[in-house]
Amino acid sequence: MGWRERFEAPVAGVAGSSGGKWARAALARVTTPLLPDDYLHLVNPLWSARELRGRIVSVTPVTSDSATIVVRPGWGFSFDYHPGQYIGIGVLVDGRWTWRSYSLTSEPDSSRDAGTVSITVKAMPEGFLSSHLVNGLTPGTVVRLAAPAGEFVLPDPLPAKLLFVTAGSGVTPIMSMLRMMRRRRQRVDAILVHSAPDAADVLFAGELREIDDSGLVEVKLRLTQSDGRLDSAALAELVPDLTEREVWACGPGGFIEMVTSTFEQAGRSDHLHIERFALERGEAGAQGGTVTFGRGGKQIEADGAATLLEAGEKAGVLMPFGCRMGICQSCVVMLDKGAVRDLRNGAEHVEGERIQTCVSAAAGDCTLDV
Amino acid sequence: MAIADIPEYAHLTDSDVEALGAELDAIRADIEADRGERDARYLRNTIRLQRGLEVTGRALTVGARKRSMWWAGATTLGLAKIVENMELGHNVMHGQWDWMNDPEVHSTSWEWDNTGPSAHWKHTHNFIHHKYTNVLGMDDDVGYGLLRVTRDQRWKPFNLGNLFYNTALAALFEYGIAAQHLELGKKRKTPEAKAELRRDITDVGTKIARQVGKDYVVYPALVGAVTRSPEAARKTATANLLANIMRNFWTNAVIFCGHFPDGAEKFTKFDLKDETQGQWYLRQMLGSANFRSGPVLGFMSGNLSYQIEHHIFPDLPSNRLAEISVRVQALCEKYDLPYTTGSFPVQYAKSWRTMAKLSLPNKYLRATSDDAPETASEKRFRGEGESRLTPVVDAGTGRRRGLRTAIAENRSRLRARVSA
Ligand code: FES
Numbered sequence: 001m002g003w004r005e006r007f008e009a010p011v012a013g014v015a016g017s018s019g020g021k022w023a024r025a026a027l028a029r030v031t032t033p034l035l036p037d038d039y040l041h042l043v044n045p046l047w048s049a050r051e052l053r054g055r056i057v058s059v060t061p062v063t064s065d066s067a068t069i070v071v072r073p074g075w076g077f078s079f080d081y082h083p084g085q086y087i088g089i090g091v092l093v094d095g096r097w098t099w100r101s102y103s104l105t106s107e108p109d110s111s112r113d114a115g116t117v118s119i120t121v122k123a124m125p126e127g128f129l130s131s132h133l134v135n136g137l138t139p140g141t142v143v144r145l146a147a148p149a150g151e152f153v154l155p156d157p158l159p160a161k162l163l164f165v166t167a168g169s170g171v172t173p174i175m176s177m178l179r180m181m182r183r184r185r186q187r188v189d190a191i192l193v194h195s196a197p198d199a200a201d202v203l204f205a206g207e208l209r210e211i212d213d214s215g216l217v218e219v220k221l222r223l224t225q226s227d228g229r230l231d232s233a234a235l236a237e238l239v240p241d242l243t244e245r246e247v248w249a250c251g252p253g254g255f256i257e258m259v260t261s262t263f264e265q266a267g268r269s270d271h272l273h274i275e276r277f278a279l280e281r282g283e284a285g286a287q288g289g290t291v292t293f294g295r296g297g298k299q300i301e302a303d304g305a306a307t308l309l310e311a312g313e314k315a316g317v318l319m320p321f322g323c324r325m326g327i328c329q330s331c332v333v334m335l336d337k338g339a340v341r342d343l344r345n346g347a348e349h350v351e352g353e354r355i356q357t358c359v360s361a362a363a364g365d366c367t368l369d370v
Numbered sequence: 371m372a373i374a375d376i377p378e379y380a381h382l383t384d385s386d387v388e389a390l391g392a393e394l395d396a397i398r399a400d401i402e403a404d405r406g407e408r409d410a411r412y413l414r415n416t417i418r419l420q421r422g423l424e425v426t427g428r429a430l431t432v433g434a435r436k437r438s439m440w441w442a443g444a445t446t447l448g449l450a451k452i453v454e455n456m457e458l459g460h461n462v463m464h465g466q467w468d469w470m471n472d473p474e475v476h477s478t479s480w481e482w483d484n485t486g487p488s489a490h491w492k493h494t495h496n497f498i499h500h501k502y503t504n505v506l507g508m509d510d511d512v513g514y515g516l517l518r519v520t521r522d523q524r525w526k527p528f529n530l531g532n533l534f535y536n537t538a539l540a541a542l543f544e545y546g547i548a549a550q551h552l553e554l555g556k557k558r559k560t561p562e563a564k565a566e567l568r569r570d571i572t573d574v575g576t577k578i579a580r581q582v583g584k585d586y587v588v589y590p591a592l593v594g595a596v597t598r599s600p601e602a603a604r605k606t607a608t609a610n611l612l613a614n615i616m617r618n619f620w621t622n623a624v625i626f627c628g629h630f631p632d633g634a635e636k637f638t639k640f641d642l643k644d645e646t647q648g649q650w651y652l653r654q655m656l657g658s659a660n661f662r663s664g665p666v667l668g669f670m671s672g673n674l675s676y677q678i679e680h681h682i683f684p685d686l687p688s689n690r691l692a693e694i695s696v697r698v699q700a701l702c703e704k705y706d707l708p709y710t711t712g713s714f715p716v717q718y719a720k721s722w723r724t725m726a727k728l729s730l731p732n733k734y735l736r737a738t739s740d741d742a743p744e745t746a747s748e749k750r751f752r753g754e755g756e757s758r759l760t761p762v763v764d765a766g767t768g769r770r771r772g773l774r775t776a777i778a779e780n781r782s783r784l785r786a787r788v789s790a
Contacts, residue, residue: 029588032580033481038474039421051474090471095410097471144473247594322497325650327684329465329477345399353471354478 008190010035014049014076024049044167046074052145054089059114059137064204066083066169068105068123072115073145079112081148083176084248084275087119088146088352091129091137097144098129099352103173103275107180120203122169127342152250152275154180159246162190163239164217165259167230167251171203171219173275174250182216188341193238195230195255230255232262235319243268250275286339286364293317294336294369308340308357308368317370319357327361333357338366372506372522372636372745376653379635379748380707381761381772391648396682397697405469410691413475416457423450427613432593439478444609448616449670454483455621456672456690463492465685479525485578490570494551500684501518504629505637510700511629512636514539514546515555516626518728519721520636520745521738525731532729533722536622543618548574585610620670624720627661628677630721632743633710634659654681655702660695660711667714668692678709693779706772732786751776 005012008030011021014035027036031197054071070150071089081087090097102119111117120274121136124285154177164174165186171194178192185227202221212219220238222230236242237291249259256276262270268297287304291311300315302308309331312319322330326344332354339350341363348363357368373379377387388683426446433439459482461467467475481488494510502508506522513519517536539546551570558564560763584606594603621681628634633654645653655678663675674680676691679698702709712720724744727735741750762771 014545029580030584030592032584039604040424042418042421092410095405095407095470099471311695322493323501325501325502325647327470328492328496329463329685330492332465340756345402347402354476356465 008189020049043087046072047239048074049076052077052147054117054143054145056137056141056143058139060135061134061191062120063201065123065134066120066203068118068120069133069137070118071143071145073117077114077145078147079108079117079284081108081111081117082153083107084153084173085148085150085176087117087148088144089119089133089139090146090352091132092143093132097145097174099146100129101146103176105172105175105179107176107183109180109183116201120169121170121173122203150275152273154248156186158186160188160339161241161245162188162217163242163245163247164190164192164194165235165247165249165251166192167195167255169203170249170251170255170275170366172250174248175204175207177248178217178330181333182211182214187216191220191239192217192221193220193230193235195224195251195299198223198225229251231258232265235259235262242266245271247272247275248275252276288362289338289362289365291296291315291362292337292365292367294367301360304341304361304363305343306361307343308355308360308362311362312357312370319370321358326356329356332358333340334369336369339363340366371657371739371747371749372520372638373747374638374640375748376637376649376656379746379751379773380652380656380705380774381751381770382652382705383761386472386705386761387648387652388646389648390701391646391651392697393701394603394651394682395647397694400688401683401686401694402469405687405690406648407432409687409689410470413470413687416453417475420450420453420458423453425445426450428589431589431606431609432596432602434457434593434609435597435599435602440605440609443606444612445616449615451483451613451617452620452670455617456567456674457669458482458672459484459488460672461688463495465490466687468685483581484547485574485581486551487577488575490551491547494547500681502642503681504635505639505642505653507639510550510553513626514550516546517725519630519724521728521732522636522638522743522745523728525728530729532725536722536725540619540622541615543622544614545578548578585614587730595676624671624674626721627714627717628658628674628681630724630744631659631710631712631717632720632724633708634744636745638747651682654678655707657681657696658710660709660716661714662711663714670678675714677694678711702774705771706774708774708777750780 008021008025010032011025014021014024024036031039035050037048037050046053052073054073054077057070058071059067059069081104083104085104086101088099088101090099104117105120106116106118120134121130123131152173156183166174174192175248183326184325192208194202194208201206208219212215222234224230239245247263248274249256253276260269260274261271263269284328288302291302291308292299293312293315296316296317298317300311302311309319309321309324320331320333333347335351335353335355337351339348340355340360341348343359343361349360350355377384382390402763423446427443427450430439430443430446434443444711459480462475463477463482465477468477473479476490476706476787499509499511504512505723506512506520513523516530516539552574558567590603590607593606594600629639637653637657658678658681660678661675663671668675673688676695679691679694680688682698683694739745740747763769764771
């Protein structure tokens with residue numbers, strides 16, 4: 001290790017400019033084992049580059065059960081995200097930080113100017129956090145953030161012929177794309193097919209109409225309560241030159257399956273880019289599932305009684321462990337996807353939480369960071 | 371020879387032990403269901419207080435040339451380090467606050483202001499000590515490989531220095547803890563084991579360099595530069611030294627009160643694979659000792675004045691142990707089990723008394739390892755040739771006559787014999 005790496009070691013992994021990093025690394029010698037940020041954020045919660053944080057600027061209703069949330073990120077947040085990417089947002093509820101991921105609906109250029117990003121959240125009937133975000137969040141609240149991520153993005157330059165296919169809140173990542181196209185005046189032959197139960201449920205209805213009127217994108221709405229569900233035939237009817245287009249599709253599982261099979265049958269699946277939105281929770285009450293060990297990609301089927309530690313060892317993964325009885329925290333790893341159940345008390349843990357593998361079992365398919 | 375049959379010693383049947391386990395599980399479930407904003411606020415306030423004390427202590431030492439400022443700075447910093455070590459470091463690394471899902475206050479990411487790296491400590495303490503509590507030959511915290519704290523440990527001439535070693539250990543406690551994980555006495559044969567040792571030594575070395583660098587080099591130099599006085603720099607370094615020693619003595623004292631006063635039992639090595647959850651609970655209850663505390667003493671000890679409760683539920687938030695102790699005492703009453711506690715000075719004095727006694731070979735000691743204040747076995751209740759004891763329920767009162775009564779009877783019998 002060179003002297004430079006050694007000097008920067010305490011702040012490695014902390015975002016920020018290199019000047020700021022150096023100052024922080026020097027100060028860290030006085031504050032070790034903490035970082036200067038650990039003291040600073042007691043003064044102002046946003047003064048921390050150790051963890052991304054943000055403050056809620058506004059919560060504006062979009063439809064009766066959805067709202068756009070504007071967040072001003074603190075130190076270390078980078079605004080060069082791509083439209084279509086999502087961020088993780090952690091909110092304190094009853095003393096616990098609860099995390100979910102949401103697509104960004106803002107677009108990078110105006111984000112950089114305003115110093116804010118936005119997400120649009122729809123309250124799910126069973127979704128404890130989404131309802132809290134839509135109805136219970138007040139401006140000024142400090143939230144935690146996970147950096148923008150995701151592969152669901154447009155190429156630059158844009159393909160000559162574009163098609164967006166969305167359902168419900170699947171339109172949110174597309175909104176960010178449309179807003180960027182509008183701002184950058186990127187004109188191509190683009191169509192958006194969006195389905196929602198009825199007119200009142202259409203997110204961004206007004207803005208979509210404007211976009212359609214301006215000729216940027218041809219918007220085709222499908223109201224499933226009156227027009228029926230969108231299927232392959234209906235889609236082909238709405239977009240006759242379907243197979244000539246580069247396609248971005250986002251929506252719930254069943255919808256994505258329909259779109260996927262449509263393009264598979266046409267032999268065009270390599271032109272399809274999809275994003276499924278993660279369910280608010282795993283299937284409630286599920287027992288067992290496929291466990292994926294993220295770093296090596298190994299997989300194993302586990303029942304609802306086998307601990308994840310045993311499952312991992314059986315799959316040949318080098319699992320960390322100590323007591324094997326739930327008291328030492330040696331086996332704790334991050335749950336990247338899905339849900340698991342604590343075998344001692346039945347409590348369910350969802351993605352974004354760190355879990356004890358020696359006392360937890362799969363509750364549906366899940367992915368561990370190990 | 372320490373306790374081999376724990377249920378027998380406790381005067382409980384196997385089904386009693388399982389029932390006791392179920393009652394404790396219920397306590398855990400109640401507390402888990404009730405954790406929330408109030409607890410999170412307690413933790414956040416503790417963090418704020420600790421960081422405030424630390425900043426204040428360090429600021430005060432800028433004026434360390436003045437005698438009063440030196441004392442004020444050193445003790446404030448000492449208090450900050452105590453809170454950091456006990457109520458924060460120890461408890462956070464136990465996972466007591468993992469439920470908050472806060473990456474900054476999580477057992478996997480917390481690094482404490484001690485020379486031992488957190489990762490090492492979690493292994494020796496959370497895993498080895500808390501799983502194998504007071505099992506001779508398995509729990510290294512029984513004497514830390516240095517002290518003779520039970521007469522089950524064979525006497526060697528080295529033990530004559532018992533009192534001296536503990537004084538030194540207390541002063542340098544953080545270094546003792548840092549070295550503990552290295553298990554320097556162990557032979558390492560395989561190349562992997564040797565490589566692991568090398569890695570561990572590097573980790574400890576790095577951590578020590580950082581800690582020593584901060585307290586004795588960087589910070590004093592900073593103060594020296596600000597005040598343009600080498601004298602102030604030197605005084606800052608000595609204030610930091612006092613703060614560290616203060617913290618070391620205090621944590622050592624609190625920890626010793628947890629397992630070395632009279633009545634904290636030791637166990638012989640046995641097959642832990644067969645141990646049920648109920649038996650594990652029981653062993654934690656018999657092996658630990660409390661001291662009485664109000665809110666301040668409780669807080670400064672990281673609530674380890676409730677060591678028994680902490681050992682039963684190592685990962686439940688420390689601020690709940692006081693209320694848990696009420697329920698645990700009720701269980702001890704019900705099952706007629708001892709609940710070992712006393713005032714802090716008395717409990718601490720008892721552990722020193724044991725260390726003083728045990729610096730001598732057994733022939734100078736009165737009690738046997740089956741019936742001594744610091745270690746006992748089920749044999750202390752058996753008459754000649756009698757085998758396993760069974761618990762009795764008093765036909766008249768319906769009350770269980772168990773371990774607590776048996777110990778009391780033993781004591782009065784002993785007293786009668788002495789006075790006769
Ligand atoms: S291995 Fe000790 S808590 Fe899981």
